[in-house]
Amino acid sequence: MWVIDIRHWLGESLSRDAHFIKDHGEKMKKGMELIKFDDPKNLVEFLQQPAIKIAEFITGILVSETKDWKLSAGHLVQASIKWKLFSQLGKELKAYIEKGKIKENFLNEEQCKQSLSDLLKFIDETTPGEDRFNAMKTLFFKSVSCDSSQEEQILSYQFMKVCKELDSEHLLILKAAYDIKCGKINTKLLSTKLDLNDRSAERWLQNISNQIGHGIKSLIEIQEDKLINMKLISPRTSSDLSGVRSIENYRLTDLGCKLCDFIYEINL
DSSP, X not given: OOOOOHHHHHHHHHHXXXXXXXXXXXXXXXXXXXXXXXXXXXXXXXXXXOHHHHHHHHHHHHTSSOHHHHHHHXXXXXXXXXXXHHHHHHHHHHXXXXXXXXXXXXXXXXXXXXXXXXXXXXXXHHOOOHHHHHHHHHHHHHHHBTTSOHHHHHHHHXXXXXXXXXXXXXXXXXXXXXXXXXXXXXXXXXXXXXXXXXXXXXXXXXXXXXXXXSOOHHHHHHHHHHHHHTTSBOOEESTTSOEESOOGGGGBXXXXXXXXXXXXXXXX
């Protein structure tokens, strides 16, 4: 059967995260039994409980007097997030296969196998937020979709390598520029007499912050250099760096524009 036992894979990963827990047979405060972190099946069963039960367990650890248990609380939170991401990915993957959007034997192809491996590793090592997870997941599905051309599959996999280097803040900026380029401008920005041909760097920063919603241009500026260095937005110009080299596609480069096409526009 082609299906990877994600639960087994996740269990092994999570047990590594919490291997330092010593005596899993001891009793917690109020008689709560400590989870057997070295038993993948036991840990997965724990993570499948309702969120309120997990929260109660972690709260019990934090108010206890045992240092090792307190150190484990952060690992448990991460483990819970990871499990939900793996579970969501598994459900969507199964649904696409049932709909015929993805071949049942897609793992027979080396690139598809590598794409899945990279995505699983990304989730396990970074515990990504929703924006990063959704972006990587979208690119993965595009890389293995039956409807994708060979060129699109190759590009999707390459874009996954780019995307995993970006934080959620970078993705928010790219999406804001992409939405402005596509004419999806929010009310706050529309009220500012938007000039899409304005090459002022300061104005671009302010417009992007208004499009995102917080209106704080400094939050955009501290993320700007990485996007420039990764060739996703055009660099600044003028001796005082007060301008931007190109306002075409609202400063997105061809790479930045194509990446956003794949993440935010092209669907299975």
